[in-house]
Amino acid sequence: MSVEPSTNESGARSGPAHGGGSRAVPLSRGLSAKLILLTIIFVLLAEVLIFLPSIADYRMRWLRERLNTAAAVSVVLIEGDPASLSRTAQDDLLMAIGAKAIAVRDGDVSRLLAVASMPPRVDEHIDVANTGMVAQLTGALNTLFFGGDRTLRVFGPVGENNREFELIMRDYRLRAAMLSFSRNIALIALLISVFSAMLVYAAVYRIMIRPVRAMTRSMLSFSEAPDDPSRIIHPAARADEIGVAERELSQMQERLQKMLAEQKHLADLGLAVSKINHDMRNVLASAQLLSDRLRQVKDASVQAFAPKLLRALDRAVSYTEGVLAYGRAQEAPPARRVLRLHQLVEEVHGLLDIGAGIEFENMVDTGFEVDADSDQLFRVLTNLARNAVQAMATDADGVLVRRLAVSAERMGGVCQILVTDTGPGLPPKARENLFVAFRGSARSGGTGLGLAIAQELVRAHGGRLELLESIGGRTVFSVTIPDQPVSLDRARRGLRRPA
Template sequence: MADKTVGDADESPDMKTGRSVPLSRGLSTKLLVLTIIFVLIAEVLIFLPSIANFRLRWLEERLGTAAAVSIVLVQTDPSDLSREVQQDVLRSIGAKAIAVRDGGVSRLLVVAKMPPQVDEHIDLANTGPMEAMTSALSTLFTGGDRMLRVFGPVGDSEKEFELIIPDYKLRKAMLVYSRNVAFLSLLISLFTATLVFYAIDRIMIRPIRAMTQSMLAFSQAPDDPSRIIEPEDRGDEIGVAERKLSDMQQRLQKTLNEQRHLADLGLAVSKINHDMRNILASAQLMSDRLGLVRDPTVQSLVPRLVRALDRAVSYSEGVLTYGRTQEAPPSRRRLRLRQTVEDVQGLLGIDPEGEIEFINDVEANFEVDADSEQLVRVLTNLCRNSIQAMASDTEGAIVRRLSVAADRTGSVSRILVTDTGPGLPQKARENLFAAFRGSARSGGTGLGLAIAHELVRAHGGALDLVESVGGRTVFSVTIPDQPVRLDEARHHLRRPA
């Protein structure tokens, strides 16, 4: 209950309101804005040919009206028309002059006041799309005071009609048309954006928001089963993502519960091992005293008792060592490996006159780039395992030899630990570096190889079993030199000699 209270207290205001991000920065708002923008861009692209077509149709209508008037005027003598009638004809069309071309001969039918110049000539029969859009934009933005000459055939007539007309009425009509198109485009954009927003929000945004809220809620209290997302019954990608998220949360919750139990168990085991080690130390002292007793029965049992106590102490120390926090990064220096191996030999307490022969086959000038303390621990664990394996052989004629050698290839150092023990069984090889599963002897923990493997990997190297047969087992410790940093190298090179 206390953990849950803390989790609830840590929840952010957005979690309490059911929203993980502000509305202004949410996917829904971004989707709505982008939909409106894209629809407006589409409308603009449609508007350009639309306004160009409107301009051409407007001019074609005026030219068609002028052609109808011209047919009547051609059948009569234009000089018979009074000035007022000509003005009325041109005023109804909004033109300054009307002419007709027949058989290569142009004839001016009606004219009010001929303008001093014509600003643009428009051939309605031969105007391309790009030219039409460019001219339409020019009229829309900079027109209003220009004089246009519009010409071209009308219908099936072989005659070509011409019309001199100012563009201010054309521009006014184009502005009205543009305003209507803009208003209609805005309505279409809003309507389309609303439909798209509603559809995508229902299909995608809400499920994504639900997954986001579930992940945030789960992160606040991963041990609460009620915070695991309940996937919907859908077969698309979001349905798959919801099911995978639910499975991941369930596995993570199970793992966290197991880790919590293991942590509690590990703490209890550490305390038990600490006290057990003290008890075993006292038992060792008593076994030493028993060794002074001259009774033959006691003398025959004491070696077995000592070996059992040594095994129990080694087991307790291994569990305590493995139960520590993560190892610190190696502090690497250049080491003389032969001297390091000699230190390991002293820690193992191998009697030079004893049954096990220890050979330090490392050259005196051989150097390795490693952490001194961690390398000693690695070699100590490997050598102790070899000694324990060879100690299990009781036949006096069997050779018991442990040797440490080394070689170098480029910037990589390789240390070989070889013994003449009975070799590793198949079960131990399958779980070679797994704690509590990789032991080669009964009652062992396998922690020595697990710790050595972890320390070697921290150096960027590898611990491998090269060979293991009856009478020969070889472990290889490969450690590459740490790379040289260019900035430091340059700094040292620039120093004065």
């Protein structure tokens, strides 16, 4: 039974889990929900910063209004006779203002104009004309959170004369007015936050979220069928970061598709080579049996080249077995021994198909020794020398010097082998992919496997294969192989002398 994919809010298709997790993105975790939520939170935080000075200013304006009202009533009382005002009228007046007492100071003279009952203590003194911003904020928060049963003394000048009016009042009406103002501000802030979130979402959705969803769908679609060219994203003509991301994703998908095609080609080629190599090994085994009979021939010339032929057949059989085992394991670790490099170079020379006009110089000292695997180092030098001979064979001009030279030097515990030829040099494309199989060949029809194999074998020795120079008339490859490290216990045993 097949599972039909579905499309969720973020544009990703859900289906069977890959890599231990689902590809479906819940609505609550999508970019849209996160963007709206964050916008609302940030706008509310901004409104909180605006709310604090607003509520402090509202408190001071409320107190000033009460003080102005008391001043207006006090002017009438001052012009008339305050004593003629009955107790009932004073209580009604004070109740209307919300005060316990009203007083006025004119110069150095203070008069109590109306009083209901004097509280035992005053919790806060507020000078409406000389209260700083910090004091306003602190007082507003105290009234908002801890008020309702506190007594305030509010005073300050009113008008252009020198009179200063004073109120003694409870703060429950002030706190109720502040709470009502706060609710209104909170409701307005919430509406502004939601409206701002929708506007921001509409803008960001068009600029960012929609192309991000398109890239997400493209990646999921490409992962299902990476060999399908139609699954590659088509980038938009944008100059911003999203445009760059789309173009990079498109190029990455193209490179990945090309690499997968090459890997499939290599797999198919490897299978074909293994089949051919299996039959080749049988043919070489038969040739090896026939060559053994050459040892019984008494001819001197046959006895001279028979060992070289047997050695070549042994190496060929070993190579075929290595190719068959390559798909199951890595290259066998080198069996390192101390070798005479001069003789090994001579064996390489004997197996090279060197045409007329090409010189071969073995410049390695006869006593030079190297710590390496004989067969693997032979393969490395053979590949380098064969490439050099093939490169120089393309030059048919008889006046050109065509020479292949192999030299070596030791620097402490490191041996450096130089393979130098006077060929035309490597083209730039070959130098860029020098050690990449099927891409680093310098001639038409080549596979580039020789240098790739040589590099792998040198690395197995802990060394390095590199191109030192490649210009018209001179190409130099360097093979650097360090000696095997000697264990401390082995060195101590070698230093012990028999008793």
